[in-house]
Amino acid sequence: DIQMTQSPSFLSASVGDRVTINCKASQNINRYLNWYQQKLGEAPKLLIYNANSLQTGIPSRFSGSGSGTDFTLTISSLQPEDVATYFCLQHNSWPYTFGAGTKLELK
């Protein structure tokens, strides 16, 4: 199975900060990497698909980059409503595998 190493596991930042979260795959997954946001008690929400494509309806402050094994999710200016857990998913090969998640809190 492809291992997804996500960092950091916890992040505290202030409103307006630029925030980055990383995922590293144990082998080449091309661009088959998605980012999700999950708020407490809610269903996960797709933010970015195929490494850098913004899902419809997601604010433009969210962006993704990377290919191969190294990927980054960036929030350009953190907003209070962005408090959530973020996780990555590789869908290059079966079984699809997830990063362990990053819990983002306001400082």
Add this chain to the structure above:
Amino acid sequence: EVQLVESGGGLVQPGRSLKLSCAASGFTFSDYAMAWVRQAPKKGLEWVATIIYDGSSTYYRDSVKGRFTISRDNAKSTLYLQMDSLRSEDTATYYCARTAGTGPDYWGQGVMVTVSS
């Protein structure tokens, strides 16, 4: 609006069975592959099983092969997960997810399954 609503969870003894359902609405169910994903308490997410749009092919993670069966009823826009020979390590919140060529795009809110005597 796409909606996925899981049901059928609960407390079950080891070795027993449980069947989860996921009612879909807001899209043409028969156009999409569907999947079950789970998250054990304080653990990461695990992909459990996938079924393609017409039900003709299915995929399972190794730890559930031979015990779990994913199926769908396109006429009822409903996805199922039959779970047999349940183990304590199957305790988790189970999510259903719509899966497009770009990976899973919509998820349900999840249903809790607890396997304990």
